[in-house]
Amino acid sequence: MLFGKTExxxxxxxxxxxxxxxAFDNEHFLRDAGYEVAAxxxxxxxxxAAIMEGVDLVLADVNLSSGGSGRDVARIAKERGVPLVYVTGSCPDDARNSAMGLLAKPYSQRDLLGAIQAVDARLAGxxxxxxPKGFTLFAE
Incomplete structure (x- = not known):
């Protein structure tokens, strides 16, 4: 199909x-864009727990208020073969080893969608x- 959407x-x-x-804004925006927000x-x-249920992508902040870190989430996602994009204001030193990309805060919803689409394209080869501006897609 010449002008059809890619799967x-x-x-x-x-x-x-x-x-x-x-979190609330991202969840509602992504649902409106046609994605299923698993959690x-x-x-x-x-x-x-959410990763173990089966997902296609994780969007993770690095610094979490509970004392945990998005780096811990990235490690588990990588072990499970699930791509992860850091969505954060502070880039971890090992980001290139643990994630597919990094979207710097603050970002627009358009940039968030563009980052997901860029990862999707990379996954599809x-x-x-x-x-988008503020997004770094790491080399494989």
Whole structure:
């Protein structure tokens, strides 16, 4: 199909975010964009439980208020073969080893969607059409 939409690889997303307004906005925006938000959580144990249920992508803040870290979530996601994008204001030193990309806060909803689409394209073996401002897609 010449002008048809490409099939998405990413359908189910887990949001790991301890800022309630950011989490709420992201959850509703992504649902409106056609994604299934499998869980919106703010602790490492809840994130791990959601990953174990089966998801296609994890969006994780690095610093969580519960004392846990998005780096712990990234380690488990990587072990399970689930891609993760850090959505954070502070980039961990080992981000390139534990995630597919990093979206810097603050970001717009359009940039969030563009980051997910760029990861989706990479997972499908395609070059992303656009990499949004503030998003770094790490090399494989």
């Amino acid at each position: 998405r690889i990413i359908h189910r997303i887990v949001i790991v975010e301890d800022e309630p307004l950011v 919106t959580v703010d602790t490492v144990p809840e994130a791990i 395609r070059q992303p059409r656009r990499v």
